[in-house]
Amino acid sequence: MKPALPFREAVLAFVRRIPKGRLASYGQIALMAGFPRRPRQVGMILKGLPENTELPWHRVVNTHGYVPSKGRWWGAQVQIARLRKEGIEVDELGNLDLERYRWEGVPLKLSRKAESIFTSGER
DNA sequence: ATGATGACATCTT
DNA sequence: AAAGATGCCATCA
Numbered sequence: 492m493k494p495a496l497p498f499r500e501a502v503l504a505f506v507r508r509i510p511k512g513r514l515a516s517y518g519q520i521a522l523m524a525g526f527p528r529r530p531r532q533v534g535m536i537l538k539g540l541p542e543n544t545e546l547p548w549h550r551v552v553n554t555h556g557y558v559p560s561k562g563r564w565w566g567a568q569v570q571i572a573r574l575r576k577e578g579i580e581v582d583e584l585g586n587l588d589l590e591r592y593r594w595e596g597v598p599l600k601l602s603r604k605a606e607s608i609f610t611s612g613e614r
Numbered sequence: 615a616t617g618a619t620g621a622c623a624t625c626t627t
Numbered sequence: 628a629a630a631g632a633t634g635c636c637a638t639c640a
Contacts, residue, residue: 498637516622516623517621517622517623518622518623518624521622526636528623528634528635528636529622529635529636529637530622530623530635531620531621531622531623531635531636531637532622532635532636532637532638533621533622534620534621534622535620535621535636535637535638536621537621538620538621548621551621552621553621553622553623554622554623554624555622555623558621559621559622560621564621565621566621567621570621
């Protein structure tokens, strides 16, 4: 069996912190977890979550403001339903108003230039 | 080890 | 604004 990596733990911890009725992007989560270049891995972690998880994974969308793959993904409909349950308006394609519901207090996204600052540890 | 894949993001047309 | 191409990197075959 593989040991639980800190990356995974950090991601899960942040996802759990997303306030109800708010949204965060994959890139945002990866960034806050300390890995600005790994939004896709965030998705992989969420994919591996158990069905009965307490984590609000449905509050994680992409920066374009819609549910991943516009509903082509097998669980997109589930995610959309759960978002609506929290009072977030979402259409059948998974489109939503990210600016309206985004998680307050954290940057929405990061430019490449700003990323280099993060990775190099300089300022 | 190499190549393909993916619940993404950013850049260029 | 919308669509295609490129970049990233862990997981899988």
